[in-house]
Amino acid sequence: MNAIFLGPPGTGKGTQAERISVELGIAHISTGEMFRQLANEGNPVGVEAKEKYWGKGNLVPDDLTIKLVKERLAKEDCKKGFILDGFPRTIPQAEALDKITKISKVIDIESSEEIIIKRLSNRRQCSKCKKIYGIDVPPKKEGICDICQGKLIQRDDDREEVIRDRLKVYEKQTKPLIKYYKEKLITVDGEQPIDKIKQDIIKAISLK
Numbered sequence: 001m002n003a004i005f006l007g008p009p010g011t012g013k014g015t016q017a018e019r020i021s022v023e024l025g026i027a028h029i030s031t032g033e034m035f036r037q038l039a040n041e042g043n044p045v046g047v048e049a050k051e052k053y054w055g056k057g058n059l060v061p062d063d064l065t066i067k068l069v070k071e072r073l074a075k076e077d078c079k080k081g082f083i084l085d086g087f088p089r090t091i092p093q094a095e096a097l098d099k100i101t102k103i104s105k106v107i108d109i110e111s112s113e114e115i116i117i118k119r120l121s122n123r124r125q126c127s128k129c130k131k132i133y134g135i136d137v138p139p140k141k142e143g144i145c146d147i148c149q150g151k152l153i154q155r156d157d158d159r160e161e162v163i164r165d166r167l168k169v170y171e172k173q174t175k176p177l178i179k180y181y182k183e184k185l186i187t188v189d190g191e192q193p194i195d196k197i198k199q200d201i202i203k204a205i206s207l208k
């Protein structure tokens with residue numbers, strides 16, 4: 001199973017990709033997580049990508065993003081299959097991906113803008129284990145991770161001014177992918193409860 005999870009930010013792509021990859025025993029590749037990690041490690045290219053691009057709600061340039069994904073897909077754990085979460089986000093990225101590997105399914109998780117903004121502005125992430133919390137998944141103790149007791153923080157790009165820019169970028173640069181993948185595309189309603197979304201995705205990817 002080589003799947004792409006598509007859809008605007010804040011529809012739960014990351015949460016679903018994480019859970020489903022564990023359940024299916026395949027790799028979860030989040031380009032957003034890769035960029036955040038590089039910046040946290042102080043990697044110069046990663047820090048520059050944050051300052052110039054993703055921290056402001058803009059996409060990281062295609063050449064850098066494609067290079068990172070290409071290296072990641074060459075790793076051993078991707079042989080059993082993978083879920084790409086947040087990649088491709090532009091047509092040139094999709095074209096580059098077609099040259100690297102074959103994609104079996106594209107899952108498009110959709111939500112209204114109103115719900116997206118509400119979700120993203122309430123989203124918090126564990127600074128240690130990276131687990132995501134939000135309106136649908138609140139932590140037991142405010143500000144503290146249930147699993148590792150790490151501190152919950154707001155992502156730099158989840159501030160409302162940046163969220164609006166990210167949505168504009170999605171409309172302009174990523175939405176054309178829906179047409180690009182129309183033969184492999186299955187749309188899932190992202191406004192349902194998390195477990196129902198998960199069921200719908202699992203059903204969609206088991207279809208022949």
Ligand code: ADP
Nearest residue numbers: 009010031032033054058059060065086087089
């Ligand atoms: P979300 O899906 O919630 O927007 P991600 O964690 O997937 O969050 O991505 C965070 C940011 O990282 C994006 O807004 C974008 O700036 C950058 N990014 C992630 N994936 C890509 C990509 N494939 N191409 C370019 N930039 C990307």
Ligand code: ZN
Nearest residue numbers: 126129145148
């Ligand atoms: Zn944690």
